[in-house]
Amino acid sequence: MxxxxxxxxxxxxxxxxxxxxxxxxxxxxxxxxxxxxxxxKISAQGLRLDHSKLLNVLAMVKGQWLAKGRPSEMRLEWDTSGFQDSEPFIIEGENSEEHTLVKMSHGGWPLLDTADSVGCKQLWRQLLGRELVEQQVVTQLNPEGDVCSYIANNSDRLSYQLSTGRVVFLTKE
Structure with missing residues (x-):
């Protein structure tokens, strides 16, 4: 028992x-x-924040383009020292870490060096000062070659129209 x-x-x-x-x-x-x-959701928030950053950077680039007399190419010099996760800003001088030559449209908007998705990735790096690899974002150039699309893994999309400078953020929500 x-x-x-x-x-x-x-x-x-x-x-x-x-x-x-x-x-x-x-x-x-x-x-x-x-x-x-x-x-x-976090990756979508990253693309949402990049939308507002891209709008601000494009406004700064257009202002610089106007101030420099509307050149066909501009050298962007980003200073991100001391600023974490904030927008880069354009400085003048030779002491910045990255010097970027960007082609400009007749309307004052940055253009691609090469008409493909690699050119769109390069333009992102030139304007926002960082790579897309960190964010798991896929880059596409539409068949007409005038819109770069940056697509997050949750299907949110940020599009930049090269000829007009228009930035559109589309989300599933």
């Missing part, structure tokens, strides 16, 4: 451990799904 009670006790303990493991795995799976759902 003693061994039967001992076996029943071990069986109850084992059953309790199995239930605890199942509850723990359920809790971890719920937290995992919420985490991965938030990753898409």
């Amino acid at each position: 003693q061994s039967q009670q001992q076996a029943d006790g071990e069986l109850v303990q084992m059953f309790g451990k199995v239930i605890a493991i199942v509850l723990l795995l359920t809790l971890l799976s719920i937290l995992g799904f919420r985490y991965f759902a938030s990753v898409d």
Whole structure:
């Protein structure tokens, strides 16, 4: 009888451990799904912030273009020292880390060096001062060659029209 009670006790303990493991795995799976759902939202927020940054940078570039007498090419000199996650700003002089020569349209908007998605990536780096790889954004140039589209992994899209300087942010929400 003693061994039967001992076996029943071990069986109850084992059953309790199995239930605890199942509850723990359920809790971890719920937290995992919420985490991965938030990753898409965070990447979308990054593209949303880049939308406003791109608008501000384009306004600064157009202002510089007008001030310099409407050249066909402009050298953008970004100073990002001391500013984390903020917009770069144009400085004059030879002490900046990155000097970028950008082709300009007749309307004063930055153009691509090469008419492909690589040119769109390069234009992003020239204007915002960082690479797209960090954000998991796909770049496309439309068949007419006049709109660069930057697409996040949740299908949000930021488009820059080369001829007019228009920036459009489209989201699923």
